[in-house]
Amino acid sequence: MSIDANKAVVGRYFHELWNEKRGDVLPEIAREPVTFNFPSGQAHRPPDLTTWYETAQVAFPDVHFELNLQIAEGDLVAVHWSYVATNTGPFLGRPATGKTVTDTGVTIFRIEGGLIEEMWMVQDSLGLMRQLGVITT
Amino acid sequence: MSNSPAANNAIAIHFFDSVWNKGDFGVLESLISPDADDHSTVGGQPKTERGSASFRGIVSMFRAGMPDIRLTIDDEVFAGDKVVHRWHLVGTDTGGLMGMPPSGKELRFSGTTIVRMQDGRIVERWANVDELGLLQQLGVVPPPPGH
Numbered sequence: 416m417s418i419d420a421n422k423a424v425v426g427r428y429f430h431e432l433w434n435e436k437r438g439d440v441l442p443e444i445a446r447e448p449v450t451f452n453f454p455s456g457q458a459h460r461p462p463d464l465t466t467w468y469e470t471a472q473v474a475f476p477d478v479h480f481e482l483n484l485q486i487a488e489g490d491l492v493a494v495h496w497s498y499v500a501t502n503t504g505p506f507l508g509r510p511a512t513g514k515t516v517t518d519t520g521v522t523i524f525r526i527e528g529g530l531i532e533e534m535w536m537v538q539d540s541l542g543l544m545r546q547l548g549v550i551t552t
Numbered sequence: 553m554s555n556s557p558a559a560n561n562a563i564a565i566h567f568f569d570s571v572w573n574k575g576d577f578g579v580l581e582s583l584i585s586p587d588a589d590d591h592s593t594v595g596g597q598p599k600t601e602r603g604s605a606s607f608r609g610i611v612s613m614f615r616a617g618m619p620d621i622r623l624t625i626d627d628e629v630f631a632g633d634k635v636v637h638r639w640h641l642v643g644t645d646t647g648g649l650m651g652m653p654p655s656g657k658e659l660r661f662s663g664t665t666i667v668r669m670q671d672g673r674i675v676e677r678w679a680n681v682d683e684l685g686l687l688q689q690l691g692v693v694p695p696p697p698g699h
Contacts, residue, residue: 454661456682456685457685484678519680523664535638537663537680538680539593540685541595541596
């Protein structure tokens with residue numbers, strides 16, 4: 416697959432799956448179970464993309480991503496993103512807070528045969544946990 | 553004159569290796585533009601600062617706290633004028649970090665750095681770091697729920 420095709424798959428991941436809430440496109444853009452590489456501080460560690468998406472639809476159903484930077488080479492696509500979301504359902508075993516949160520981070524995707532195979536992510540988990548009131552220190 | 557993406561990556565590798573692994577701060581002057589924008593998130597708050605001072609401050613703090621600190625670049629993605637590095641840092645906390653007394657522990661944390669290069673110098677930097685993971689290892693904040 417070309418670099419442009421890989422970028423297009425990642426574009427669909429953010430715009431169609433997350434922003435337009437089209438769970439039906441998941442099999443067209445990812446091969447489950449996608450391998451996740453979470454940093455140690457990440458609180459929410461779902462086993463696969465389907466679970467992640469379904470959890471987010473309950474906890475943060477209005478989540479909306481903006482793509483700030485997109486850099487692709489070989490089989491990798493790196494995206495610097497931001498999102499805004501409102502916590503209107505249970506998350507991390509805690510009831511909904513009703514709070515609107517923002518977060519920013521970078522995800523690097525490995526694409527194989529037009530499908531997302533692996534993801535490495537880092538995000539501002541400290542800021543997120545503070546906004547949700549999980550961490551008060 | 554703009555460099556090739558591969559040449560930009562080579563400069564970025566030299567820069568981060570010099571600063572983090574060798575403590576060579578001379579490259580902060582030679583390879584960061586004085587009017588560079590430095591974007592990071594500290595204490596859960598995003599911020600943007602001008603020039604090399606913020607990055608110098610971060611590296612100085614970590615090298616004082618962990619004199620044996622070692623940066624390893626795990627992935628490199630470069631295209632156009634941008635270079636992405638996924639990295640991890642490992643070091644022994646013998647000097648104390650984040651206002652905590654030295655723990656003597658080996659700490660490990662990861663992140664990504666994106667730089668925009670112009671004429672062989674860094675003109676913009678975006679740092680995204682697992683700050684929460686580091687604070688949890690230091691015992692500053694409790695482990696996440698469910699752990």
